[in-house]
Amino acid sequence: MRLRGKKGAPELLQQSKIAILDPQSARGRWHDIFGNGRPIHVELGMGKGQFISTMSQRYPDVNFIGIDMYDELIARACEKAETIRGELGVDNEANLRLVRANIEYLESIFAEGEIERIFLNFSDPWPKKRHARRRLTHPRFIEKYKHVLNERGEIHQKTDSVTLFEYSLNSYAEVGLQMRNISLDLHRDGPHPEHVMTEYEEKFSSRGMNIHRVEVLVGREAYEQYRASLPYGNGGQPVPQP
Numbered sequence: 001m002r003l004r005g006k007k008g009a010p011e012l013l014q015q016s017k018i019a020i021l022d023p024q025s026a027r028g029r030w031h032d033i034f035g036n037g038r039p040i041h042v043e044l045g046m047g048k049g050q051f052i053s054t055m056s057q058r059y060p061d062v063n064f065i066g067i068d069m070y071d072e073l074i075a076r077a078c079e080k081a082e083t084i085r086g087e088l089g090v091d092n093e094a095n096l097r098l099v100r101a102n103i104e105y106l107e108s109i110f111a112e113g114e115i116e117r118i119f120l121n122f123s124d125p126w127p128k129k130r131h132a133r134r135r136l137t138h139p140r141f142i143e144k145y146k147h148v149l150n151e152r153g154e155i156h157q158k159t160d161s162v163t164l165f166e167y168s169l170n171s172y173a174e175v176g177l178q179m180r181n182i183s184l185d186l187h188r189d190g191p192h193p194e195h196v197m198t199e200y201e202e203k204f205s206s207r208g209m210n211i212h213r214v215e216v217l218v219g220r221e222a223y224e225q226y227r228a229s230l231p232y233g234n235g236g237q238p239v240p241q242p
């Protein structure tokens with residue numbers, strides 16, 4: 001997604017209290033920036049920011065960070081956050097930051113174990129085989145995610161692309177990660193109020209396209225809690241993550 005020519009985007013970003021244009025300087029200090037020790041959830045490739053803004057309003061006890069690489073999109077996302085702030089009278093300046101960065105350099109933005117959840121919403125599918133390394137669920141990206149996620153760390157992915165979804169499930173399996181709540185048609189029974197929709201999700205599901213979703217357990221604690229909750233397999237005992 002590229003929005004060209006949003007007038008005044010650089011000025012808007014300079015003035016915004018929630019835009020962060022030099023995130024490397026925040027590495028290892030994100031909890032200080034939010035002023036609390038609450039979990040940090042990050043959307044990689046937030047686009048115009050509807051999902052991350054709505055999440056920050058709905059879950060005030062979680063800190064949210066949206067990342068994208070284009071000024072115009074960060075500017076749109078700032079405006080979206082402001083609209084939500086105005087309409088609902090919520091203080092999402094407290095728990096929301098919008099970051100300009102390239103996901104390639106994720107480890108220069110977050111220290112080891114600094115964040116708790118990664119959302120991959122409608123990531124570019126890069127359908128050509130020769131571009132597979134650019135897919136955000138290529139094992140080389142998953143290794144970065146493993147580094148920055150903490151013991152309770154999870155990845156939540158949604159996509160309309162069946163080929164990206166198939167590829168992603170294989171990647172998670174390849175690096176030995178447990179998956180749960182896999183859905184090939186998230187909105188089969190109508191919209192779920194607990195699932196906040198992204199811009200792309202609204203567009204694709206209104207055209208009748210299936211939305212695929214998976215949760216991936218990355219941190220040891222997340223994995224063990226999940227295994228312990230199962231009514232079968234190892235007598236419900238936690239199994240060490242391979």
Ligand SMILES: C[S@@+](CC[C@H](N)C(=O)[O-])C[C@H]1O[C@@H](n2cnc3c(N)ncnc32)[C@H](O)[C@@H]1O
Binds near residue numbers: 069073101123
């Ligand atoms: C298809 S859009 C999805 C937007 C939004 N998540 C949604 O569901 O509506 C993918 C977004 O990822 C961003 N993106 C792709 N590769 C990126 C990278 N390496 N670093 C930062 N952002 C990236 C694009 O700029 C674009 O806004």
